[in-house]
Amino acid sequence: MFGTGKGGQEVLGKCPKCGADVVKGKFGAYCTGKCGMNVGKALGVTLSDSQVKSLLGGKKILVKGLKGKKGSYDAYLIPDNIEEFFYTKDGKKIKGFQYKFKTEYPTRKKKRG
Ligand SMILES: [Zn+2]
Structure with missing residues (x-):
């Protein structure tokens, strides 16, 4: 089980x-x-x-509604590494880090026979 952080927030x-x-905040984890x-x-x-908890535990998660070139899709994401990324906020370039995922696509169960 996870305990609670200093501010009484749930630790994920x-x-x-x-x-x-990593805690649960007003705007997400x-x-x-x-x-x-x-x-x-x-x-x-x-x-x-629960998805954040799984990722932090190194487990794969099923994410629905990912945006692709042909519309939205579902995929399993497996945390593989961490990569740097940059974004712009209020005209400033800010450096951040994000997961680098391996992607698996859900397969429809086939019956043997
Ligand atoms: Zn950190």
Whole structure:
């Protein structure tokens, strides 16, 4: 079981980048170490608490509604590594970190025979 953080927030797991607690905040999951790791989203999709917990535990998650060239799709995302990314906020270039995923596509169960 996970305990609670200093502020009484629910701890979802440990940050894969800096090892600090990841807690549930008003705007989603975030790293209390403020290392810039984006733990609350995967490929632009906001994750549920249980998905964040699974990712922090190194487990694959099924994410629905990912945006592709041909529309939205579902896929399993497996945390593989961490990569740097840059985004612009208020005209400033900010460096962040995000998961690098391996992707698996759900296969429809086939009956043998
Ligand atoms: Zn962190």
